[in-house]
Amino acid sequence: MTKIKLLSAAIIAGSTFAASQAALAYEAGDVLVRGGIAKVNPEGDAEGMLSNENGFVGSLGFMVHDKLAISLGAGEEFEHEFDQDAYSGKFEQQPFDLMVQYYPLGGLDSRIQPYAGVGANYTRFSSESDGLSIDNTWAPKGELGVDLMVTENLALNGFASYTNLDADYSLNGVSNEADIDPIIVGGGVTFSF
Template structure:
């Protein structure tokens, strides 16, 4: 019984601790592992773009307690390009994305789910193999995520983006329209300043 009372008292104390309240002017920096997973159907029969995982960073500026502007950046992603299961090319890309975010909970909540809408600009480089060049892409980005307050201005984060990335590939067979449209996943940690 004493153990039960101690656990109950601890739970009440933890729930009463002040949370990482978001305020206008706050800056939230997060780093973590990011996976870019292109959709299976690229729009070209038999052509697939493989996924890659890199280090990702986000910077969010809170313009109001429940509204933020986020920039997503990462180290370059390298993707294998396969035709009917055989690797025919590789490429690297960077997909910087700027999003407006809305935080759904009270700004003082320890749990902060959010949704976002933004613009993605992807550029490709270091193509080799059967692809001579992939054109730049502009597209919409939809996102959702969750921050969890760990105390001392630290937080844990999971997030997902759906990006509209379409490119024109210059190949030996001529110009091909390629739809990459990946899901992007991030697991990381961050700090609020």
Template sequence: MRKTLFTASALALALAAPFAQAFEAGDIIVRAGAITVDPHEDSSDVKVGGAAQGGTGATLNSDTQLGLNFAYMVTDKVGVELLAATPFSHDVGTKGLGGLKLGELKHLPPTLSVIYYPMEKTSAFQPYVGAGINYTWFFDDKLTSEAENSALQLRGLDMKDSWGLAAQVGMDYMLTDNLMLNAQVRYIDIDTTGTTYSEAADAKIKVDVDVDPFVYMVGLGYKF
């Protein structure tokens, strides 16, 4: 008897899911989950007083934070979405400089996108694509004590903010008329310049970095 009831319940859920209504014009969608920024950086040589030091460069590590999405459906298939998150923290390393850990930084990468859902709203599975613009604000840039006490005697660190394009693919799966599972992947064009000063060389030190991260997010969403 229990097995029959379990089978009937599972069948009811399976049949109900495809009939969960997806999105309509005027809907507001809020998503939250774990978001990871994974830099795929391409760095220039470090320049000391304008002279490039061959075989050198900068590196950045990955970080995971709380990600937030807010979307408004303009039509049943087209929406406008804002990506937000708690601040990301990255270690700034070097190559060709004895593995010197240069510093630490934080950033916020708000991204505004237009998203498009190709499936009919009667489908529980809702893949989508999107494209938009990103602004990355770097703050709390600071050198490590290792960098300050190195032979270069570095002083101060500044990272330039960035504007760039962003693209994404994602999917929602409607668990109910309002609750959904979400997964998304983005590529964001982030370019920055790091600047510090060497007392030992009496010169400004600069490095250009194309951060260009892939951004991964998995979480839950709710439609209002």
């Protein structure tokens, strides 16, 4: 009698585990809401000239297929201080992204959901110091990330992205172009429903 109870408990536990795994898969029609903290590291011409900054980022995505999502993301305004040719100043940049993301394990029973994305970034510049003017700009962007499922609706998220950002600017009446090329690394949470 004890063996039958033990076997029944094992079957129920195994069934529950299998069902919980199936519930952890991303599928077509799912909505993904991400939020977290990121560090922005300017590269290119701006490396060493612009300060690194931390801030909040987030996105809203929709799974159009088990393995494919469209995502709209944004970050808070990141303030950068800089020194160039005896000129010290500051400005703020705010990124907006439209991405297509590929989930190689989408639709599969997996607690780990890596993804890769490509898309377009629009960066709005504001609060420039006197004598500085930076044009808002469009740029290509790529990203890599991973979600580690905690429950069927909650995951821990980690990501890194690169934007090939060339910004036209004017400093004391002299126009030029700067390669800012931010690398953003961050983490947070993903809610899916």
